[in-house]
Amino acid sequence: MNVASFDIDHDRLLRGVYVSRKDYVGSETVTTFDVRIKKPNTEPPIEISAIHTLEHLLAVYLRSNESGIAEKIIYVGPMGCRTGMYIIVKGDMTSAEILPYIVSSFEFVRDFEGEVPAATSKECGNYKDHNLTFAKYEAEKYLSEVLHVIREENLVYPQ
Template sequence: MEKIASFTVDHNKLKRGIYVSRKDKVGAETLTSFDIRTKLPNMEPAMDIPAMHTMEHLGATFLRNHKKWADRTIYFGPMGCRTGFYLIFQGDLNSKDIVDVTREMFDFMSDFEDEIPGTNKIECGNYMSHDLPMAKWEAKKYKEEVLAHLTEENLNYPE
């Protein structure tokens, strides 16, 4: 079987950042999938599941309500390895195109003080698995350590 593109990236060289994971054509449209890498793969502990679940709910809610990006948001969700998130937007985009909205989203997550959206038994399949304080901590860590200091090596996959 052919390897999928994300399995060809050397995760030992991967920094935390924002990367174009792939681009797919759907009819005349291009969908760009981004790797929002919040943890150093195989170097630091993966995110806690309840915190990551909360970040998923907050991030998806933020994006689907964003003035500019709501209509272009296809998906926001966690990576199975728990070292980041996948974000899919409509459009032929690059990492620099989404830096501002990613910063806004992580500001939203790190400052969130209300009831977590979609966390009751009717709205969520695992509604008891959430951790807002830890989600806020993870979001703040990423925005301060990574998003505030982005360089080309945080925006392009390593060779």
């Protein structure tokens, strides 16, 4: 089985937005994006509570009408290594095509005020484990240092 994200050299991987893999379900293509927020094994990973809040806010935003991509979103979730998120979409998409939606979703987190959505015991498996302040900090850092100054090497895996 080809798992592209394990084949890539994490020692050379930069922060960015990458196509992790494409899968084929019947006649449909499904694209998995590697939304890499931290340089692997180089800087501290995202705090557990902050990546949990990122997951809630990014999922709520991307599934909303406001995002403009709601009908294509299959899944939004954190990487176990806590250096990024996976976003899975319907269709064959490139990293450049998804980029504007990723930018607006992280701007949504950066600017978010109020209660973290779905952070109740009914809706979440660990509802007290959130940190909106750190999630907003990580969103601002990723936007200003990566997404707003994106380069080719932040959109294509190192070969």
